[in-house]
Amino acid sequence: MFKPVRKAIFPVGGLGTRFLPATKAMPKEMLPVVDKPLIQYAVEEARAAGIEEFIFVTGRGKSSIEDHFDYSSELKSALHSKGKDILWRLVESTTLPPGKVAYTRQPEPLGLGHAVWCAKPLIGDEPFAVILADDLIQSDIPCLQQMIAAYQQVGGAMVAVMEVPMAHTDRYGIVSFDPSHAATGSRRLVKVTGLVEKPRVDLAPSNLAVIGRYILDPRVFALLDEQKRGAGGEIQLTDALSGLLPIMPFHGYRFAGRRFDCGDKAGFVEATVAFAMSRDDLGDDLAARLRPWIDS
Ligand code: G1P
Numbered sequence: 387m388f389k390p391v392r393k394a395i396f397p398v399g400g401l402g403t404r405f406l407p408a409t410k411a412m413p414k415e416m417l418p419v420v421d422k423p424l425i426q427y428a429v430e431e432a433r434a435a436g437i438e439e440f441i442f443v444t445g446r447g448k449s450s451i452e453d454h455f456d457y458s459s460e461l462k463s464a465l466h467s468k469g470k471d472i473l474w475r476l477v478e479s480t481t482l483p484p485g486k487v488a489y490t491r492q493p494e495p496l497g498l499g500h501a502v503w504c505a506k507p508l509i510g511d512e513p514f515a516v517i518l519a520d521d522l523i524q525s526d527i528p529c530l531q532q533m534i535a536a537y538q539q540v541g542g543a544m545v546a547v548m549e550v551p552m553a554h555t556d557r558y559g560i561v562s563f564d565p566s567h568a569a570t571g572s573r574r575l576v577k578v579t580g581l582v583e584k585p586r587v588d589l590a591p592s593n594l595a596v597i598g599r600y601i602l603d604p605r606v607f608a609l610l611d612e613q614k615r616g617a618g619g620e621i622q623l624t625d626a627l628s629g630l631l632p633i634m635p636f637h638g639y640r641f642a643g644r645r646f647d648c649g650d651k652a653g654f655v656e657a658t659v660a661f662a663m664s665r666d667d668l669g670d671d672l673a674a675r676l677r678p679w680i681d682s
Pocket residue numbers: 498518520521557558559560583584595596597598622623624649
């Protein structure tokens with residue numbers, strides 16, 4: 387039996403420059419897909435996977451994320467006095483349990499590896515998850531829940547993976563892997579043999595990309611302590627993960643579900659349409675309204 391995965395890190399320190407001016411005074415993680423901020427989807431996925439402690443690595447201008455997950459007695463009384471108790475229950479469900487949430491700062495945007503390293507004192511000696519809210523995944527079973535079920539069989543370190551167009555390898559961490567299913571005995575698990583951050587197309591070992599869900603061993607912090615700069619001059623999580631390969635089982639998990647790149651404008655709009663279309667209260671209406679656009 388492996389230790390349970392109880393804690394998750396949410397790196398939310400990024401500047402969100404791709405969404406300016408929307409992100410001038412608002413964290414990109416608070417941009418709503420339909421009626422829920424991106425970060426709430428990430429937190430709900432973690433909760434569904436059994437995560438009990440929520441660690442946000444924030445930066446300047448991100449305090450609305452803290453308020454979002456806080457209890458709001460003003461809203462409670464306002465909604466209650468108007469008889470809007472169903473709406474209050476919806477709002478109340480976004481509150482994270484007291485004592486189970488921590489916010490720590492990444493003082494400078496030095497990279498994803500650095501953001502994760504900033505949470506080191508809050509993790510201790512146990513496995514933990516990392517969720518990147520930009521990668522929104524629509525699935526029957528939440529992606530992290532799928533991964534934790536697989537992790538309980540194999541332990542070690544695990545990253546979510548999916549095939550991306552070969553021309554896009556320079557946007558992702560890319561893995562090399564043992565292609566035989568026999569290597570893991572599972573259709574979804576691949577044995578990772580190498581990782582490289584954002585390789586040029588001609589240097590990419592494959593088109594199997596890391597998507598923003600990780601289950602990591604705390605030994606990764608010793609590697610991040612080195613603070614080595616990698617691709618783009620940043621302290622890359624991918625580089626530290628390479629250092630785990632010789633010391634523990636390392637798997638890629640081909641999740642079931644559809645991933646949207648919400649760090650990209652087109653991906654964000656696509657996610658908004660897909661999530662709205664899948665809703666009972668919106669899908670039919672939206673389909674009717676979009677029809678003329680699709681037909682023209
Ligand atoms: C990060 C990681 C990268 C991963 C990607 C997934 O990159 O560094 O390895 O493939 O997330 O979305 P970013 O998108 O933050 O540049």
